Amino acid sequence: MIVVLKQNVAQEQVENLKNWIHSLGIETHVSVGKIHTIIGLVGDTSQVDMDLVGSLDIVESVKRIQEPFKNANSKFHGAPLVVDVGGVKIGGGHFQIIAGPCSVESEEQVCYVAECVKKSGAGLLRGGAFKPRTSPYAFQGLKGEGITLLQEAKIKTGLPIVSEIMNISHLEMFEPVDVIQVGARNMQNFDLLRELGKVRKPILLKRGLANTIDEWLMSAEYIMAGGNENVILCERGIRTFETRTRNTLDLSVIPVLKKLTHLPIIVDPSHALGYAHMVKPMAMAATAAGADGLMIEVHNEPAKALCDGAQSLTPQAFDDVAKAVFQIRPFACKFNENE
């Protein structure tokens, strides 16, 4: 961390600041320039409150050189993380498609979709039991019953299951769930993250709608600091001014994260874009860029079938996407290996 002081700062104040930094167990290295004095902080600065330092009257600006995340930092890990979900592996060269309905609605629905997506090559089944809805009047999911239905689909197909948690008090109900998802709106629900750090299941952590990559990694750090090292990051679009897509899918996170962290990164094009016809090209793009997996919404809901189509893919359309993705994948491995 580098602290640039303002011009004409009293020596006494500089000493006060240095003493305070030393009291945190951090050494200082002062360099006096013609205009500005610079203090370099040497040691473990991940616990220094950068905002507090920056707010001091004598400080012009503060710059972090080391990333504030440690557990999630690739510098401290020899190799990319391989998350093993009952034998199904994600990351470190292993690629998976996670597919299934946005909302679990019935045993028939979820089992039918599970069988279809398995046949097309999906490695995990996802399904929503607890649904975060903007409106209190909208359908909030089948809750515990939804988890039970997912479990039945898992028994029938052998696919491990992924489902979203919204409240740590539901943890017991998630016993059959193999990968626990944290949704975009809860990415900075720090109490939830901290509790998930105590769980011994992989966590799929979606990026918040307006969160930077650094904040996302700090949220992974919350989970990992608690001892749960198995975090999968999932890009699902950020909020911008564009209205032709629901959100803006930020695929450049893939090369950025491959440099910063050893955690696997997957991409959810369905929620990011909001239109079925964009899923295939964006799934292909994410795969080509080197994503470790995809999460794709596949439905078979009578309410939607009623009018012949919807925003998520039918099992047939998903099969087509999977075919394209699996043909692109070898080139991503071949050409992105050193990224």
Place this chain on the structure above:
Amino acid sequence: MIVVLKQNVAQEQVENLKNWIHSLGIETHVSVGKIHTIIGLVGDTSQVDMDLVGSLDIVESVKRIQEPFKNANSKFHGAPLVVDVGGVKIGGGHFQIIAGPCSVESEEQVCYVAECVKKSGAGLLRGGAFKPRTSPYAFQGLKGEGITLLQEAKIKTGLPIVSEIMNISHLEMFEPVDVIQVGARNMQNFDLLRELGKVRKPILLKRGLANTIDEWLMSAEYIMAGGNENVILCERGIRTFETRTRNTLDLSVIPVLKKLTHLPIIVDPSHALGYAHMVKPMAMAATAAGADGLMIEVHNEPAKALCDGAQSLTPQAFDDVAKAVFQIRPFACKFNENE
């Protein structure tokens, strides 16, 4: 709600859609144009899932005409809401400044600041006991002990207290707290909002960093749908590309919300901007625009005093802000009364 159909849609599909809408207890009014057919939905459409309708294959676009919030909607309320906090009133012509330290650190600190801000005219004391921090390694607040210290300051000064909740399991500890704050990062923590709907204390709901005004009102609706009508909205800046301020304070929410809702709206310039010198002009601006109150960070922390200043105001600087604000306020009442 207006549903615009695509060109050349089969009559059978239109009938299917109409039947499904009727099954929700909503009437339809069809208007066939040269190019497009338009279906108007008549009835309580707040429970219709606009995204689902928009995703149907035969639908070109959907447009909501009525706002999806009812409890938070000014159309269904005769007058602006006056929130009464033990005799201290906010909204409907009553203006309050809520002031105090970002983090409660000691009895001495919080009591000293409380006495100072009271003398300057603040009507409520705020203080953080549970702190949402981006880093798991940063100070997370004094927690329960912080609440106890706030309570002592309340006993000494008579000021009602405002503090942030991050986890519904802490609710019991919040017994001495008069107004429960929901922070920006929890604005769409729907489970927390739903539980706060059962509480019988005013809720101060901060706007999320990337949330629209409509989403903010829907989050208020979650609380109100549970029976807790006393919600105070608090603007604290949104995330944009600008880096000279921490966030972009969006003061235009004041006239927008005065049209849409009867709930009081207050403004927090301290967190939005991140620099002490901007607090006064922005507090004056918010007051002039017709805000029902302000939330301002005031500190007396030895760690910061060490280097003579900080991002939050000293009690002396706060006194200066309060004087300015109280002189501007009458003009806001005089000129904004019909907004």
Place this chain on the structure above:
Amino acid sequence: MIVVLKQNVAQEQVENLKNWIHSLGIETHVSVGKIHTIIGLVGDTSQVDMDLVGSLDIVESVKRIQEPFKNANSKFHGAPLVVDVGGVKIGGGHFQIIAGPCSVESEEQVCYVAECVKKSGAGLLRGGAFKPRTSPYAFQGLKGEGITLLQEAKIKTGLPIVSEIMNISHLEMFEPVDVIQVGARNMQNFDLLRELGKVRKPILLKRGLANTIDEWLMSAEYIMAGGNENVILCERGIRTFETRTRNTLDLSVIPVLKKLTHLPIIVDPSHALGYAHMVKPMAMAATAAGADGLMIEVHNEPAKALCDGAQSLTPQAFDDVAKAVFQIRPFACKFNENE
């Protein structure tokens, strides 16, 4: 266009509005609902000022159903546009890489780079002669001399050349240039666009940093309305809150634009991201998503070579990117054909 009126509007005002619409040569179709009255506008509404209508006191909201662009609209064109640059084709199944230095610096530099990129498979050479620079003190390009150097590289290699225009008074100097580029900062320099509509050369129109897809197509419309039908769209990133990349590359424009327009769409990952190591994965992603081409910065500048590397690619690194892209491309054709 659908105009939704406010509640309780006087009949006389509705008649006034209808008469004004009729005076524009547009028919109206009125549908009176229980709460709202809706006026449908039938005819060529591309010339109706939607903002003006929306601003009328009696109007609740306005919704456009038809796109306001006509020349750039795929509905009025049988097939995707193939832009032919002296035999080098872009669009409608033809894929090209446009490569070269950001700034033309010397004959040696530009010819060397041109020969390298040609060998690697690039179809066009790009080079900056006039440089839009944020600072008036930064190097502004070699100007006319830069164009001359590009022309020499064109003679040596046979590659058609692409260069950016900033001022219509420079048009004569652009005589040797095959494709004229409009930069992001000039995307809404309407006077420049209008003049380029009179030119008989293809225009490469970059998306503005904060412009929506619809505004981008309207800027293409400015050029096309003047009679110049050969417009190539180029995505180069939009401005968001993320700081790990210079801008956020929005690859979802590819499927969006394939639905809306017949114009070719290419992607510039170099400027969007700002770091050389991200160019390959994003170039592969753009290709997989179905882009009609890429624009990639390739340098051979001594100033940068001095310190062994830079933000743009060396010819060797570019060769590696081109290889990857050409292997991905057939799958984009195979799987995206119906998009």
Place this chain on the structure above:
Amino acid sequence: MIVVLKQNVAQEQVENLKNWIHSLGIETHVSVGKIHTIIGLVGDTSQVDMDLVGSLDIVESVKRIQEPFKNANSKFHGAPLVVDVGGVKIGGGHFQIIAGPCSVESEEQVCYVAECVKKSGAGLLRGGAFKPRTSPYAFQGLKGEGITLLQEAKIKTGLPIVSEIMNISHLEMFEPVDVIQVGARNMQNFDLLRELGKVRKPILLKRGLANTIDEWLMSAEYIMAGGNENVILCERGIRTFETRTRNTLDLSVIPVLKKLTHLPIIVDPSHALGYAHMVKPMAMAATAAGADGLMIEVHNEPAKALCDGAQSLTPQAFDDVAKAVFQIRPFACKFNENE
């Protein structure tokens, strides 16, 4: 400027970098830490290309300490700039309202509005003759004739006039114009800015929709570097995700700019927000925050009057806004004097 080098950089490369910096006439000050080596640049670094340095392979990051703008920098000016427009002063304690129609439509219209706004206290008349329109099919203004009509209103009322230029070739037509406006879409039309640096009239420079404060000041620098010191900055809203307002008015630019520059800063609430009912509260807010003036749209157009109201204010409504603003202004002077 501070350059932080990556770990384990070869000494030879460091020497190469230092030599290159010295060749620019800038001294270096190297500080070797345990992990990182830091090079401080001492001298006039405003001409160093920060992006180029940051892109070097051996560089971890670059940080500018001095602002890259000089002419626009308050550090090099003794006092706030007072722009004198034929005796009407803006800045340095002088406050003005610039009012008038968005589009000049007829002599009757512009003269009537001019007389009204003068009576209400406006110090300058604005009117659009050349209109930047998103659509090539929309009305583009009366052009030269519009300027003539403004001139007539100026003769009748004595109010100096402000009008927008879109093309430097129109400069001669702007002879009667007292203050030349550069619109948001042309804020980075560097060729236009450079030419306006040669003009001897005040320039009103609007902030671009997605431009940072620093970019805005660099655009002012373009004009000032040419010798035209009289630049007035005008905030008119930035593009964000919020849709209840046309743009997000960023009033915090006022305290930010008061620190950074000596140039006057005015605010245009009409264009930023897009709804007449928001103009008064936001005009009051901008005034309270310490703006040096306002630009407000006032109309008297029959097309709009037809339906009783519009997005811009009637002369009567403007009179009400002006009254409020003039009563708030003394408090802004009293309380913001040291900002």
